Amino acid sequence: MKPCSIDKKKGVSKGRSGIKNHLTLPTGYTELDQYLPGGGWPLGTLTEILIRSPEETPLWLIIPALAKLNNEPRWQVWTSPAHIPYAPALMSSGIDLSKILILNPPTYKDIVWTIEQSLSSGVCSAVVFWLRTLTNKTSHRFKLAAAHGGTWAICFCLLGHSRNETMSSLKFSYLPNRYGGKINILRCAGNKSHHTLQINNNIA
Amino acid sequence: MYQNSFVEHAIGFRSDSHISDPHDHSLTIAEQKLENNSATKNLWIALYFPSLPILATGQSHNNQPTVVYETISPNFLLIYANITAQMIGIKQGMSPSELSAFAPYIKILKRDLKKEQLIIKKLAALANAWSPTVMIADHLILLLEIGSTLRLHNGLTSLTRRIERSIPNELEDYHIAITPTPESAKLCVKYTTHTYLTDYTQLVSYIRDISVDKVTLSDRQYKLLSDLGIKTIGDIFRLQRSGVSQRFGFEFLNYIDRLTGKIIDPKPFSKSRPSFYADIDLEGEISTVQQLSSGITSLLMKLEQYLTKSYAAINQLDWYFYYENNCYEKLPIRLNQLQRNFVSLYRISELSIKSLLLSDVVINIALYARPQAISELDNTQFLITANESKKYEFLDRLCARIGSHTINGIRCNATHKPEAAWAYCTPGNKSGFFPVGARPFFIFKTPRLLVTRDRKPYFHGTLKLSKCERIVTNWWEQYPIKRDYYIASNHQGQLWVFRDIGTKSWYIHGRF
Numbered sequence: 001m002k003p004c005s006i007d008k009k010k011g012v013s014k015g016r017s018g019i020k021n022h023l024t025l026p027t028g029y030t031e032l033d034q035y036l037p038g039g040g041w042p043l044g045t046l047t048e049i050l051i052r053s054p055e056e057t058p059l060w061l062i063i064p065a066l067a068k069l070n071n072e073p074r075w076q077v078w079t080s081p082a083h084i085p086y087a088p089a090l091m092s093s094g095i096d097l098s099k100i101l102i103l104n105p106p107t108y109k110d111i112v113w114t115i116e117q118s119l120s121s122g123v124c125s126a127v128v129f130w131l132r133t134l135t136n137k138t139s140h141r142f143k144l145a146a147a148h149g150g151t152w153a154i155c156f157c158l159l160g161h162s163r164n165e166t167m168s169s170l171k172f173s174y175l176p177n178r179y180g181g182k183i184n185i186l187r188c189a190g191n192k193s194h195h196t197l198q199i200n201n202n203i204a
Numbered sequence: 205m206y207q208n209s210f211v212e213h214a215i216g217f218r219s220d221s222h223i224s225d226p227h228d229h230s231l232t233i234a235e236q237k238l239e240n241n242s243a244t245k246n247l248w249i250a251l252y253f254p255s256l257p258i259l260a261t262g263q264s265h266n267n268q269p270t271v272v273y274e275t276i277s278p279n280f281l282l283i284y285a286n287i288t289a290q291m292i293g294i295k296q297g298m299s300p301s302e303l304s305a306f307a308p309y310i311k312i313l314k315r316d317l318k319k320e321q322l323i324i325k326k327l328a329a330l331a332n333a334w335s336p337t338v339m340i341a342d343h344l345i346l347l348l349e350i351g352s353t354l355r356l357h358n359g360l361t362s363l364t365r366r367i368e369r370s371i372p373n374e375l376e377d378y379h380i381a382i383t384p385t386p387e388s389a390k391l392c393v394k395y396t397t398h399t400y401l402t403d404y405t406q407l408v409s410y411i412r413d414i415s416v417d418k419v420t421l422s423d424r425q426y427k428l429l430s431d432l433g434i435k436t437i438g439d440i441f442r443l444q445r446s447g448v449s450q451r452f453g454f455e456f457l458n459y460i461d462r463l464t465g466k467i468i469d470p471k472p473f474s475k476s477r478p479s480f481y482a483d484i485d486l487e488g489e490i491s492t493v494q495q496l497s498s499g500i501t502s503l504l505m506k507l508e509q510y511l512t513k514s515y516a517a518i519n520q521l522d523w524y525f526y527y528e529n530n531c532y533e534k535l536p537i538r539l540n541q542l543q544r545n546f547v548s549l550y551r552i553s554e555l556s557i558k559s560l561l562l563s564d565v566v567i568n569i570a571l572y573a574r575p576q577a578i579s580e581l582d583n584t585q586f587l588i589t590a591n592e593s594k595k596y597e598f599l600d601r602l603c604a605r606i607g608s609h610t611i612n613g614i615r616c617n618a619t620h621k622p623e624a625a626w627a628y629c630t631p632g633n634k635s636g637f638f639p640v641g642a643r644p645f646f647i648f649k650t651p652r653l654l655v656t657r658d659r660k661p662y663f664h665g666t667l668k669l670s671k672c673e674r675i676v677t678n679w680w681e682q683y684p685i686k687r688d689y690y691i692a693s694n695h696q697g698q699l700w701v702f703r704d705i706g707t708k709s710w711y712i713h714g715r716f
Binding site: 055056057059060063073074075081082083084085086087088089090091092093097098100101102103104105106110113114117118121122123124176177178179181201203 | 591592594595598599601602605606607610611612613614615616625626627628631632633634635637638639640642643644645646647648649668691693694695696697698714715716
């Protein structure tokens with residue numbers, strides 16, 4: 001068994017067996033779970049999903065996990081959502097709407113402050129947010145805040161900025177298609193190889 | 205003298221009447237002795253504002269026939285028709301099919317109950333100037349006990365003149381009724397525009413001619429009254445008490461007794477609350493927010509002392525900053541839970557004040573708050589857990605930094621019209637569940653027109669459509685819809701599209 005190697009440039013510790021210290025939550029899609037360390041979404045850390053445009057946000061991918069987390073007596077925060085989260089659809093998926101907070105901070109500075117406060121507060125089970133781009137510094141702050149608050153952070157970023165190095169524990173790109181979407185896992189702690197997989201959502 | 209006149213009156217109903225034991229249930233209601241003599245000292249004013257629903261919609265009607273409706277699922281209720289609508293034959297209680305005959309000519313507005321309640325509460329606060337005992341009844345009626353304050357107002361005529369002068373012009377079609385009991389005042393104010401009945405002994409004879417339509421009853425009770433041939437209150441007085449109790453229930457008998465003043469009628473009354481106000485003159489050139497902290501600290505400590513002494517708490521406070529140039533700036537802060545702790549109030553005030561841009565040197569700061577007595581709160585108010593408390597403190601911090609208008613909860617509405625099936629609400633509000641078909645997680649605020657090719661919808665490619673779901677709303681709604689919805693998919697993903705049946709155009713409404 002190889003010892004853990006420390007990448008001195010990035011300051012990231014990489015282990016063969018993947019994320020050791022994070023709880024995980026099954027995604028609801030077995031074809032995705034088998035490629036994720038711990039068999040699900042990593043909680044208490046940052047997940048970054050790259051999309052072509054905010055309209056193509058694959059909410060169906062994260063909703064099953066959000067519905068499970070919704071059982072906790074904590075808020076679920078949606079910061080600057082791209083469009084109106086549709087209450088009847090969320091409720092049909094098992095989400096308790098009384099735990100949802102929709103925030104629309106007026107400035108970029110306020111958006112970042114709100115996200116960080118929500119992640120670190122400990123009273124939020126998940127924070128979903130949309131940012132045009134996520135820098136290394138900001139992602140580091142968010143990751144630390146998520147760890148402090150035990151919160152699952154989900155960031156939707158534009159695909160054009162995929163080259164930015166960020167500190168997210170899980171990062172993948174998403175392209176929609178007729179049956180659901182194609183996911184290309186770009187980073188997944190403890191797993192070096194990229195994976196591309198088709199996930200069907202059984203809606204159409 | 206009083207009892208004799210009552211017996212004479214009773215004889216008018218039945219020729220074989222006589223005075224008997226008041227607890228004898230074989231007697232009619234009219235023949236019972238009235239035990240509660242204190243009712244004669246009471247006098248009540250009822251003010252009824254029939255046009256409040258239309259005022260609350262905020263829409264002007266400009267002499268156009270206008271009606272206001274509400275939907276208490278599944279029933280449609282026409283609750284108000286203006287004079288112009290009444291002149292063409294529209295009346296309260298009309299069914300949708302009857303109203304459809306007038307459809308193109310009338311304006312149909314949905315009731316805004318929340319705004320009505322706001323207006324009636326303001327009127328209740330105004331009414332406190334005439335009586336310390338003010339009640340709101342049936343959303344549109346104010347009840348005031350004036351027997352104890354007549355001397356203060358120099359008599360009834362002087363009081364009614366003051367009331368007439370104080371009612372806002374927009375509500376000038378109000379009704380007024382003055383009677384010895386609150387229930388009879390409520391009844392008379394709906395029956396006619398002006399009632400002045402100060403003599404208790406004439407109460408029964410006055411109200412006996414009032415139609416039973418004016419009484420709030422269930423459909424079953426109305427039907428029963430109609431089947432028995434009972435049309436007026438006087439007809440009810442002729443019935444045996446035991447019979448009334450059996451057929452209509454004890455509550456109804458109780459209501460009749462309260463109407464005639466036979467039994468007392470305690471009611472909760474609305475009361476305007478005392479407020480807290482304190483200010484402090486600042487020394488030196490205070491032009492930055494940081495320099496305000498000592499003044500803020502001093503005022504908040506005074507507030508905390510006041511709240512502790514008066515056993516109260518607050519959920520809102522207003523800061524005022526007065527400038528050297530005689531202008532001022534107001535900073536309202538709303539809290540999601542009641543607070544009276546200095547540290548919490550200071551933290552939230554500090555976050556809010558940080559965003560202030562002082563336009564000049566500040567010479568005075570003032571703090572205004574409306575405390576709520578803890579005894580008036582729901583029992584569970586201070587039994588929330590530490591975690592719940594933290595959740596709401598977090599919310600308060602967010603409100604203080606980014607403004608409460610940027611923070612919302614969401615809820616479902618009981619309608620199948622997609623754009624109306626959701627709404628923003630206060631965070632933490634419970635929502636009812638209304639089962640629907642497949643719905644997208646994102647909906648667009650307004651549907652977007654889709655291009656068509658060969659009369660089929662096109663979105664960066666041909667769309668494959670799923671089974672159709674037709675959604676049609678009620679014709680009387682302000683913006684009725686008739687649409688066929690589909691889940692459409694292609695290489696761009698899955699969309700929620702519809703075809704408008706009227707215009708035959710295609711639109712995209714949301715994305716899955």
